[in-house]
Amino acid sequence: MNTSRTDYRKPFILLLVTAIFSVLATVLDRQSIGLEGTSVGFATLNGAFASRFGYNPAMDLVSDIMMYIAFVVVISFAVMGLLRLLRTKSISGVGKVLIGLGILYAVVAVIYVAFGKIPINYRPVIKPDETELETSFPSTHTLVICSVMGSAILAWDRLISDRRLVNVLRILALVVMVVGVCARALAGVHWLSDIAAGILFSLTLISFYAAWSLEE
Numbered sequence: 001m002n003t004s005r006t007d008y009r010k011p012f013i014l015l016l017v018t019a020i021f022s023v024l025a026t027v028l029d030r031q032s033i034g035l036e037g038t039s040v041g042f043a044t045l046n047g048a049f050a051s052r053f054g055y056n057p058a059m060d061l062v063s064d065i066m067m068y069i070a071f072v073v074v075i076s077f078a079v080m081g082l083l084r085l086l087r088t089k090s091i092s093g094v095g096k097v098l099i100g101l102g103i104l105y106a107v108v109a110v111i112y113v114a115f116g117k118i119p120i121n122y123r124p125v126i127k128p129d130e131t132e133l134e135t136s137f138p139s140t141h142t143l144v145i146c147s148v149m150g151s152a153i154l155a156w157d158r159l160i161s162d163r164r165l166v167n168v169l170r171i172l173a174l175v176v177m178v179v180g181v182c183a184r185a186l187a188g189v190h191w192l193s194d195i196a197a198g199i200l201f202s203l204t205l206i207s208f209y210a211a212w213s214l215e216e
Contacts, residue, residue, distance in 0.1 A: 100213025142198025
């Protein structure tokens with residue numbers, strides 16, 4: 001029982017850090033440096049980074065591809081869970097590893113939709129296929145890529161017995177995360193604090209997933 005309480009300490013600390021960072025993004029060094037006079041938190045840092053990197057369609061496309069790969073991983077786990085459900089005819093037969101992934105994906109979807117309605121930050125650019133500014137905090141590409149691939153690494157370790165395959169998948173997942181986050185930052189469609197927030201949200205979700213779904 002003590003181990004279980006210790007396991008939950010990290011996710012709650014990360015949740016607190018993520019919440020504090022989100023609040024600071026709304027009040028700390030907030031200046032009107034965005035398009036159409038929109039204000040941005042951490043303005044000095046964000047402005048310096050944005051001034052060096054304009055919109056890069058190639059990097060934007062790369063980050064899209066990394067997110068599509070994450071969606072393929074989501075589908076693969078959904079199919080795995082469905083097959084287990086059909087075989088066992090019981091939710092408990094699906095197992096906490098896959099049920100936990102389902103819960104994590106649902107929370108990611110809620111965050112994705114909710115922050116699309118909350119204008120903490122607006123994008124520093126209007127993309128060619130857009131007609132108006134869109135909200136950008138947190139970076140939902142970063143959130144999806146890191147949450148899905150990070151949790152997948154933990155799930156594969158439990159679900160796949162072939163260690164060599166697990167190691168290959170782990171490396172591929174790490175590559176997708178690194179490339180996805182870097183490409184999104186260099187695409188010029190987010191402030192640097194948006195990317196950082198996406199990573200923090202992801203770490204928090206993965207930590208809760210590990211504490212609940214992977215506990216013995």
